[in-house]
Every structure is written in structure tokens, then in C-alpha cells.
Amino acid sequence: MxxxxxxxxxxxxxxxxxxxxxxxxxxxxxxxxxxxxxxxxxxxxxxxxxxxxxxxxxxxxxxxxxxxxxxxxxxxxxxxxxxxxxxxxYVEGKSLGKHIKEKSLDTEASAKVLIQAMRALRAAHRSAIVHRDVKPDNILLSEEGRAKLMDFGIARTMGHMSLNPEQDPDAPLLDDPSQGGYAQTLALRLTVTGDFLGSPAYAPPEVLRGSEGTPASDRYSFAATAFELLTGQLPHPGSGLTQIIIHILQEPVALPPDMPPRLGAVFQRALSIDPDDRYPTLPEFMEELIDALPGPVHMRARLFAFMGQDEDASSVSTARFRIPAELAAGAPMDSGSHPTDSRSRQSQPVKISLAEDPVETYLASRKTTTGQSRPEGTDWVAILKWAALVFLLLQLFWWLLPALSKAQIKP
The missing domain is CATH 3.30.200.20 (Phosphorylase Kinase; domain 1)
Incomplete structure (x- = not known):
């Protein structure tokens, strides 16, 4: 047409x-x-x-x-x-799926996209909405670097996960599934046009088995998206739908040989078969992911600072920030390596300043040795000092006045 x-x-x-x-x-x-x-x-x-x-x-x-x-x-x-x-x-830009194919994003840019997508998905979960189709093609990246999560076409509110079959836009294709095998497990996720509701490559095992999906399912799909974005490959590879589903249901995550052990451990937990074994929240996953990323410590510090900003991406004066292991251990700031031992897990959250507040800076500079800030009103101590000085000068003047008078009278 x-x-x-x-x-x-x-x-x-x-x-x-x-x-x-x-x-x-x-x-x-x-x-x-x-x-x-x-x-x-x-x-x-x-x-x-x-x-x-x-x-x-x-x-x-x-x-x-x-x-x-x-x-x-x-x-x-x-x-x-x-x-x-x-x-x-209308978002002027490309989908994350296209960026993955073009390999156009470095590690830091990829992590910033994930942080923004995490904020969007958290906003949906806070409103009791399960997306059910988180994948790279449903994340747009504008030319200004703003990530946008889209396509809530198969999303469900957690309070209305079961609809009337006559009004359900996700009604199964197979009234009497006779194909057996793994095709039967997809019956509840197929439309009358044969489309899989969601993307098998990013779907968690419980969804492939017929579950309607939960926030934990979205977190799995988000982790699978992060895996592909950072590695360029799927966590469960396969040449076809059946092979992908078998791998998801029966095989562990296919980690690249060159993946750092800590990063691999993060993805193994995030992509666990049992939803209870996964990270309980998206921020916890992102914190562990950022802390395990290979690269300079400055990069991870910037990412933690970016993650600590407001969800509307505006800067804030302070943020909770976990110090990278290299800084906690006193490593040089220009270190490009990232240790894989347990020291990085000992970092503690502290407060750092992302943007200096001139008022706070001024007040801090006026701190006394006792730790108390000086009053911002009239400086009475200085006034008293000047008053005492004037009083002494007047006393001296009146004491010298008789002598001066006699000197002027004397012929």
C-alpha cells in the first residue's frame, strides 16, 4: 500500500x-x-x-x-x-539495538544509557506497571544522549494481570496446543497473528513457561539488555527461536571468555533462573554492575555521580556515592586497572559534593575553632573593641587637656 x-x-x-x-x-x-x-x-x-x-x-x-x-x-x-x-x-535518534549493531557506544556511554533506562523502568514499577518487553529495540537514544524507554503495548498493571479472554489483546493462538515441546510453553505468549509477546532472547525462564511476568521478570530482561550492550552478544545464544528458548531454560549464561570474573558474577546473579536469586532492585544491580566494569577509576566515579543525580537528570548538590575500590585502597588516581578481589566489595557509601554551594562554602569558611559558626548578623565583638578604643582615646584627651590649656596661657 x-x-x-x-x-x-x-x-x-x-x-x-x-x-x-x-x-x-x-x-x-x-x-x-x-x-x-x-x-x-x-x-x-x-x-x-x-x-x-x-x-x-x-x-x-x-x-x-x-x-x-x-x-x-x-x-x-x-x-x-x-x-x-x-x-x-518523536525522538530524533536511534534505538539501542542499532547502536549495538554499529558498536557506536563506549563503556561509559553504555552505562549512562542503562542508568537512564533504569530510571524509566523504576518509574513504571513504582506505578505497579510491568513492561514485559524490555529490550534494546525498545530503548531510544536521542542525539542529545537522552535515553527513552518505549512500547508499553504488552505491559500490564500488577492489579489487573488477568483480563476477560474476550477482551484480552494477548489471547493465545493455540486453543488446543498439539505441537508439544517448547512450542507449547509459548502458547500463552502468542497472539492470533503468531507474534511472540515480547522477545525470546530477553525473556526470563518463568515467562517462557507461561508466567505473565513480574518486576523481577523486567529486571531479568533489563540485565539481558545490559549484557548485550556491554558484550555485543546475547546471554543465551542460538540460531533460532527453539535453540534460544532451550538455552534459557536449561543452560547457564554464556559468558565471554574475556569477561572479568566480577562482571561475570554480576550477570550470573542478575540472570538467575530463580527470580528470588536475582538482584531485588534495579539500583542494586546497576551499582554492582558499575563497580565491576573494567576501566579507569575516574570513569566509575563519574558513573556513580551520574547515577546519584535526580531522575529528571538535573544536577543535585550531594549524592550517595560508593567509592571505587581503588580509591578506598589508596590506589593512584590514574590507575587504569580494576582489581577483581574482594576489596572492591568493602567500599562504603559516603557523601560527596557534586556541585559546590556558594552559601555553604561561605558558612564553612567562617567556622570557629570550637566548631561553631559565627553569627551572620552584627559583629558585636568588633563594635565593642572599637568602642573601647574610642573610650581610651577620649580619656587620654581629657587627661592631656589641662596641660595643653596651661601651655597656651603661658606668655
Whole structure:
């Protein structure tokens, strides 16, 4: 089909993404004078109805979230000739998946992207929303370096994990699964179009076995995304869907031979088969991950400082910061190595200053030897000193005045 000129009230500029199910267009909103991205799913029949339900759910869930690292949803509707469409914030940049293929991000830039994506996913979890499809292609990176988590199309609120089957946009494809084997374990995650709800390469074992997913499942997918971003390969490789699923369900994480032992231990825990064995929170995973990254100590110090900033990415005056092991052990600041022994786990959280406050600096400079700050009002001590000096001068003047008078009278 030819690309449309308009979708709803939006003027189509050009296609910016193409998939088997539909197209993403760059468009302009003539009312608000801003550019938007419009996702269109070109399907018919029951699949069209399910796509519309999923779009509505994505819009409803996204409306509950307001975070600078989340893509904002503006509108949802149906175009008669095209089908359901979703209008969202346009992010000028590339997906994290493309950056991984191009190998365009270094270790520090990759970690900063992960920190921002972590903030977005935490915001969803705090609102009792499970994303269920965290992967590199669902993280956009703007040209300014801002990471944006997107696509809540299969997300669920933790209070509504079970819907009416007639209204469930994620209804199974197989009413009577007879294929057996691992295809049967995917029955609850397949739509009527045969699409896997989520990405098998990043899905945790419990989801592949039929679980609807939990925040622990999202944390697994986030760790799998981090693994691929930092290593360039999947934690569970395979040439096809079945091989990937078998590896996830039966094999341990495939660590690269050159991966530092501490970093490998972090990923082994984050990608544990049992959800209870994984890191209980995303910040704990990121702290351990950053502390285990190879590279100069300055890099990890900058990453911890970046992680300590406000979630809207604005700087703050102080932050909780774990000193890298090299600094705690007194290693030189220009050290490029990273020890793999247990010393790095002995670092303790301390407060550091990320931005000097001129008021605080001034007050600190006025501290007395007793530890008390001098009053900021009138300096009465100085006034008393000057008053005493004036008094002594006056006394001296009155004492000398008779002698001066006699000297002036004398012929």
C-alpha cells in the first residue's frame, strides 16, 4: 500500500520505520505545531481488533506515567483505510539495538544509557506497571544522549494481570496446543497473528513457561539488555527461536571468555533462573554492575555521580556515592586497572559534593575553632573593641587637656 498523506489530523512527512506488522511515520501536528511519530498496524480481522485494544492499553498505561526517560503517548485512534494508529513523542535518534549493531557506544556511554533506562523502568514499577518487553529495540537514544524507554503495548498493571479472554489483546493462538515441546510453553505468549509477546532472547525462564511476568521478570530482561550492550552478544545464544528458548531454560549464561570474573558474577546473579536469586532492585544491580566494569577509576566515579543525580537528570548538590575500590585502597588516581578481589566489595557509601554551594562554602569558611559558626548578623565583638578604643582615646584627651590649656596661657 502507498504511504498515506494524512493520518487523522496529522500530516505525514515520511516513513521512519518498517516492520512485518506495520509502519512508523514521522508526521506533523498542525494544531500544536510539533513533530510526532505515528505507529500504524496494517492488519485485518480479529488481529485488527486486538491491535486496537493493545494500542488503547498502551495509551492508558503511558498516561499514568510521566518521566523524562519515557516516550510520551499523545493520541490513539483508527484510520478506516489503515487500521489502528498510535501517536507518540518523536525522538530524533536511534534505538539501542542499532547502536549495538554499529558498536557506536563506549563503556561509559553504555552505562549512562542503562542508568537512564533504569530510571524509566523504576518509574513504571513504582506505578505497579510491568513492561514485559524490555529490550534494546525498545530503548531510544536521542542525539542529545537522552535515553527513552518505549512500547508499553504488552505491559500490564500488577492489579489487573488477568483480563476477560474476550477482551484480552494477548489471547493465545493455540486453543488446543498439539505441537508439544517448547512450542507449547509459548502458547500463552502468542497472539492470533503468531507474534511472540515480547522477545525470546530477553525473556526470563518463568515467562517462557507461561508466567505473565513480574518486576523481577523486567529486571531479568533489563540485565539481558545490559549484557548485550556491554558484550555485543546475547546471554543465551542460538540460531533460532527453539535453540534460544532451550538455552534459557536449561543452560547457564554464556559468558565471554574475556569477561572479568566480577562482571561475570554480576550477570550470573542478575540472570538467575530463580527470580528470588536475582538482584531485588534495579539500583542494586546497576551499582554492582558499575563497580565491576573494567576501566579507569575516574570513569566509575563519574558513573556513580551520574547515577546519584535526580531522575529528571538535573544536577543535585550531594549524592550517595560508593567509592571505587581503588580509591578506598589508596590506589593512584590514574590507575587504569580494576582489581577483581574482594576489596572492591568493602567500599562504603559516603557523601560527596557534586556541585559546590556558594552559601555553604561561605558558612564553612567562617567556622570557629570550637566548631561553631559565627553569627551572620552584627559583629558585636568588633563594635565593642572599637568602642573601647574610642573610650581610651577620649580619656587620654581629657587627661592631656589641662596641660595643653596651661601651655597656651603661658606668655
Amino acid at each position: 502507498a504511504d498515506p498523506k494524512t493520518i487523522g489530523r496529522y500530516q505525514i512527512l515520511r516513513p521512519i520505520g518498517q516492520g512485518g506488522m506495520g509502519t512508523v511515520y514521522l508526521a506533523e501536528d498542525p494544531l500544536l505545531k510539533r513533530r510526532v511519530a505515528i505507529k500504524v498496524v496494517r492488519v485485518t480481522g480479529n488481529a485488527r481488533h486486538q491491535a486496537m485494544l493493545r494500542f488503547r492499553r498502551e495509551a492508558e498505561i503511558s498516561a499514568q506515567l510521566n518521566h523524562p526517560n519515557l516516550v510520551t503517548i499523545y493520541d490513539v485512534g483508527v484510520e478506516e483505510d489503515l487500521g489502528p494508529f498510535l501517536t507518540m513523542e
